[in-house]
Amino acid sequence: MRVVIEGEVRDLRTIWREGQLVKLIDQRKLPHRLEIAVMRDHRETAQAIKDMVLRGAGAIGVAAAYGMAQAALEARHLPLKDFMAYMEEAAQRIRATRPTAVNLFHAVERCLRAAGEGGVEERVRRIVEEADRIAEEDLRASKLIGEYGAQLIPDGARILTHCNAGALAFIDYGTALSPIRYAHRMGKRIFVYVDETRPRCQGARLTAWELEMEGIPYAVIADNAAGYYMRRGEIDLVIVGADRIAANGDVANKIGTYERAVVAKENGIPFYVAAPKMTFDLKCPSGDEIEIEERSPEEVITAWGVDEEGNPTRVYIAKRGTPAKNPAFDVTPAKYITAFITERGILRPPYEESIRRAFG
Amino acid sequence: MRVVIEGEVRDLRTIWREGQLVKLIDQRKLPHRLEIAVMRDHRETAQAIKDMVLRGAGAIGVAAAYGMAQAALEARHLPLKDFMAYMEEAAQRIRATRPTAVNLFHAVERCLRAAGEGGVEERVRRIVEEADRIAEEDLRASKLIGEYGAQLIPDGARILTHCNAGALAFIDYGTALSPIRYAHRMGKRIFVYVDETRPRCQGARLTAWELEMEGIPYAVIADNAAGYYMRRGEIDLVIVGADRIAANGDVANKIGTYERAVVAKENGIPFYVAAPKMTFDLKCPSGDEIEIEERSPEEVITAWGVDEEGNPTRVYIAKRGTPAKNPAFDVTPAKYITAFITERGILRPPYEESIRRAFG
Numbered sequence: 001m002r003v004v005i006e007g008e009v010r011d012l013r014t015i016w017r018e019g020q021l022v023k024l025i026d027q028r029k030l031p032h033r034l035e036i037a038v039m040r041d042h043r044e045t046a047q048a049i050k051d052m053v054l055r056g057a058g059a060i061g062v063a064a065a066y067g068m069a070q071a072a073l074e075a076r077h078l079p080l081k082d083f084m085a086y087m088e089e090a091a092q093r094i095r096a097t098r099p100t101a102v103n104l105f106h107a108v109e110r111c112l113r114a115a116g117e118g119g120v121e122e123r124v125r126r127i128v129e130e131a132d133r134i135a136e137e138d139l140r141a142s143k144l145i146g147e148y149g150a151q152l153i154p155d156g157a158r159i160l161t162h163c164n165a166g167a168l169a170f171i172d173y174g175t176a177l178s179p180i181r182y183a184h185r186m187g188k189r190i191f192v193y194v195d196e197t198r199p200r201c202q203g204a205r206l207t208a209w210e211l212e213m214e215g216i217p218y219a220v221i222a223d224n225a226a227g228y229y230m231r232r233g234e235i236d237l238v239i240v241g242a243d244r245i246a247a248n249g250d251v252a253n254k255i256g257t258y259e260r261a262v263v264a265k266e267n268g269i270p271f272y273v274a275a276p277k278m279t280f281d282l283k284c285p286s287g288d289e290i291e292i293e294e295r296s297p298e299e300v301i302t303a304w305g306v307d308e309e310g311n312p313t314r315v316y317i318a319k320r321g322t323p324a325k326n327p328a329f330d331v332t333p334a335k336y337i338t339a340f341i342t343e344r345g346i347l348r349p350p351y352e353e354s355i356r357r358a359f360g
Numbered sequence: 361m362r363v364v365i366e367g368e369v370r371d372l373r374t375i376w377r378e379g380q381l382v383k384l385i386d387q388r389k390l391p392h393r394l395e396i397a398v399m400r401d402h403r404e405t406a407q408a409i410k411d412m413v414l415r416g417a418g419a420i421g422v423a424a425a426y427g428m429a430q431a432a433l434e435a436r437h438l439p440l441k442d443f444m445a446y447m448e449e450a451a452q453r454i455r456a457t458r459p460t461a462v463n464l465f466h467a468v469e470r471c472l473r474a475a476g477e478g479g480v481e482e483r484v485r486r487i488v489e490e491a492d493r494i495a496e497e498d499l500r501a502s503k504l505i506g507e508y509g510a511q512l513i514p515d516g517a518r519i520l521t522h523c524n525a526g527a528l529a530f531i532d533y534g535t536a537l538s539p540i541r542y543a544h545r546m547g548k549r550i551f552v553y554v555d556e557t558r559p560r561c562q563g564a565r566l567t568a569w570e571l572e573m574e575g576i577p578y579a580v581i582a583d584n585a586a587g588y589y590m591r592r593g594e595i596d597l598v599i600v601g602a603d604r605i606a607a608n609g610d611v612a613n614k615i616g617t618y619e620r621a622v623v624a625k626e627n628g629i630p631f632y633v634a635a636p637k638m639t640f641d642l643k644c645p646s647g648d649e650i651e652i653e654e655r656s657p658e659e660v661i662t663a664w665g666v667d668e669e670g671n672p673t674r675v676y677i678a679k680r681g682t683p684a685k686n687p688a689f690d691v692t693p694a695k696y697i698t699a700f701i702t703e704r705g706i707l708r709p710p711y712e713e714s715i716r717r718a719f720g
Contacts, residue, residue: 031679193685196660196677198558198582204661204678212682220684222558222660223584224616228652228690231618256584258591262623292588300556300582301564303663305675315665315673317556318564319391322572324580325553330588 001167001181003213005034013139013172014059015066017132020073022066026053027168031209032306042070042090049104050097056169057243057279058138061103067094068111069131072124083120087112087127100293102244103278107134135171141276142173144343149179149239149274152341155188157236160226160264162195163254164206165241165274175241175274177210179341184216192218193235195226197254199299199326223256227263238264239341242275249334249351250287255327261336273332274341280359287331297324361527361541363573365394373499373532374419375426377492380433382426386413387528391569392666402430402450409464410457416529417603417639418502421463422495427454428471429491432484443480447472447487460653462604463638467494495531501636502533504703509539509599509634512701515548517596520586520624522555523614524566525601525634535601535634537570539701544576552578553595555586557614559659559686583616587623598624599701602635609694609711610647615687621696633692634701640719647691657684 003012015024022039028051029035037053039045045067049060071090075083091108098104114130115123153159165176173181183190192211197203204220211218221229229235238260244252251257251273264271284290301318318324340347340355347354363372375384382399388411389395397413399405405427409420431450435443451468458464474490475483513519525536533541543550552571557563564580571578581589589595598620604612611617611633624631644650661678678684700707700715707714 031682032676196558198556198584201677204682208678208682212679218683219657220660220678220682222615222686223582224558224614224619225685225687225690227619227622228615228687231690254584255582255588259584259587259619259623262587262626263619266622266626297579300580303665303675303677305663305677307673307675313667313673313675315663315667315675316392317561317663317665318568318580319572322391322564322568322580323578325585326582327585327588330585330591 001172001210001213003034014168015054015062015171017066017069020070022063022070024048024054024063025168027055027206028053031205032310041074042067043093045070046093046097049094056164057101057103058142058170058276059168060098060101061107061278062135062138062171064094064104064107065111065131065134068108069128072127076120076124078120080120083123087115106278110134138171139173141343142170142175142178145175145274145276145341146173146178146182148345149272149341150182150186152237152270152272152346153179153183153188153190154236157183157188158191158193158234160193160195160229160235160238160260161207162203162240162257162260163197164202166207166210168206168210169241175276176239177207179239179274180216181214184214190216192216193226193229194218194220195223195256195260196220197256198223201303202254226260230263230267230269235269237270237272239272239274242273242279243329244284244290245273245275245280245340246284246286246290247282247352247355248286249337249340249349249355251332251337252287252290252292252329253332255330258330258332261332265336270338271336272339272341273337276343277359280355282356282360287333290331292330293328295326295328297326300324300326361532361570361573363394374528375414375422375531377426377429380430382423382430384408384414384423385528387415387566388413391565392670401434402427403453405430406454406457409454416524417461417463418498418530418636419528420458420461421467421638422498422531424454424464424467425471425491425494428468429488432487436480436484438480440480443483447475466638470494498531499533501703502530502535502538505535505634505636505701506533506538506542508705509632509701510542510546512597512630512632512706513539513543513548513550514596517543517548518551518553518594520553520555520589520595520598520620521567522563522600522617522620523557524562526567526570528566528570529601535636536599537567539599539634540576541574544574550576552576553586553589554578554580555583555616555620556580557616558583561663562614586620590623590627590629595629597630597632599632599634602633602639603689604644604650605633605635605640605700606644606646606650607642607712607715608646609697609700609709609715611692611697612647612650612689613692615690618690618692621692625696630698631696632699632701633697636703637719640715642716642720647693650691652690653688655686655688657686660684660686
């Protein structure tokens with residue numbers, strides 16, 4: 001992604017590997033400060049996943065893969081048996097960081113399986129290659145989503161997005177933000193309405209920062225204001241990401257997605273969901289089977305940010321101890337979704353068929 | 361309204377008059393502290409309106425009326441000509457505090473008109489009586505709205521509300537919260553979902569506090585989560601207030617109301633708007649004619665509250681200077697509204713007719 005550091009334009013990934021080092025953008029500091037965190041071994045990488053130094057399905061998967069590569073490199077001088085024990089222990093450590101992140105488990109399994117037979121040196125090489133392959137696949141999917149999705153964005157389009165399905169949630173480009181980046185780089189004049197996305201404000205914090213860095217015109221709005229702009233005809237299309245997509249096209253995504261989809265349909269506005277293969281869960285028949293995580297009520301009655309002096313600060317917007325409920329995701333039924341933007345192209349209804357044809 | 365101060369239950373109004381003193385709940389301190397502010401003359405009352413020590417159409421109207429009563433009492437020893445000049449000056453001062461608050465203008469005009477003919481003493485008496493009458497009318501309308509509205513709330517109902525159309529926005533009871541209070545006091549078991557109502561969080565701050573004081577079970581939710589609970593069948597009805605209602609039943613209310621109304625309709629959930637006569641603007645033919653105030657973008661990129669030590673603090677949730685848009689209200693077309701709850705009873709569609717019959 002394009003970032004500007006002290007006036008100098010650079011092209012950064014969310015996470016990358018330099019030999020035995022893993023480097024990543026510390027997302028807890030964004031948008032107030034851009035800091036690169038350096039993880040010297042797989043333990044530090046695991047800790048970074050746990051501490052949410054990075055978040056987002058794709059980024060977490062790549063971090064797990066790189067952690068496995070680090071572990072392999074750390075253990076490369078051990079005898080085979082000890083090497084394999086070391087790898088198992090590392091896998092266990094990484095799996096324990098975010099027990100609900102499907103991508104993380106996939107990445108760890110792929111690296112373990114890739115080790116294959118033969119001597120330690122050979123196995124190390126194959127694990128590291130597999131980790132790099134996982135990263136490249138993530139990047140390639142995001143790019144293809146951008147290319148396909150940009151075709152759906154007309155010149156002059158005013159686009160609404162929710163949460164952060166951006167470069168920061170993957171290793172680069174993102175899903176919802178990838179078509180927006182491509183359209184902008186093709187010279188289309190676009191404007192992005194960014195839902196702040198309470199309670200964690202990933203829109204106001206992360207999406208706004210990515211668009212600012214990319215030089216794409218945008219404005220943050222209260223989640224409450226999205227419908228207002230839709231009804232006034234000031235939003236031409238909606239693009240969001242997804243956390244999990246069922247075989248019938250029902251979508252679990254950040255809380256608030258469902259409301260936006262209903263109001264978009266009511267106003268005849270196309271509603272697109274951008275997501276790579278890994279997000280489609282063909283074993284899940286419909287959204288009814290998706291369990292919704294309930295997060296801490298503290299998130300709802302507080303807001304995080306920096307104070308006037310730039311110090312990280314949390315404020316209670318309600319009285320301390322106020323009862324609150326905090327579902328992290330909601331399910332948007334397939335009937336509200338105009339199309340899926342994937343690395344295999346644009347999927348249209350009926351989704352049972354188009355999803356199975358693309359990923360079955 | 362019922363408030364609990366150090367374990368002791370009291371019955372307070374938002375604002376009241378004690379001779380020449382006007383006392384009111386300082387809403388800027390809520391919900392963290394309950395403080396009664398004392399306004400010794402009409403200048404202080406005008407300043408309180410300007411500084412938003414209180415807000416809400418009804419409360420502002422009553423404050424303006426009481427300010428006029430204070431001015432009359434202050435000037436009661438002046439010769440007639442000087443008395444009238446003093447009253448005109450006071451009226452001007454009060455009008456200038458919130459130039460868009462229709463209620464404030466009405467209250468000032470009514471008090472000036474009430475002065476009538478005759479000597480100063482007589483005029484003072486009539487102005488003070490008119491101010492008290494304005495307050496009593498506000499109270500009576502809120503109570504009737506509560507009585508009528510409570511009939512629409514079944515035992516066991518789970519209710520969604522947005523913003524604060526509570527006692528604090530009027531002199532007591534409120535509009536949206538009045539039927540909820542009545543239903544609760546009648547012994548109905550109810551539960552209230554409170555939209556936090558970004559960007560100014562009147563739901564999380566004020567509505568939550570009123571419900572807490574009243575002992576009504578509730579939970580604050582992110583505005584984004586309202587649709588989630590509606591789709592799951594966990595909300596049985598929605599009640600909101602209104603800032604302005606057109607002759608055809610279109611409603612201008614706090615930003616986010618429109619989205620809730622669309623999603624309620626989509627899920628077959630009744631959507632009620634509670635409002636007194638003064639909110640119906642029969643000269644305004646439809647919502648298209650209502651101009652929407654655009655407030656400071658700072659409100660969207662910041663959040664107000666108290667820090668861990670209880671000190672009032674503002675945090676930037678987005679990077680300072682992030683572009684934002686901040687429409688304060690939206691318009692909900694009449695077709696999404698199941699009924700209006702007014703002091704003249706429940707108004708059903710077609711609204712052109714039922715509104716004219718009630719208030720024309």
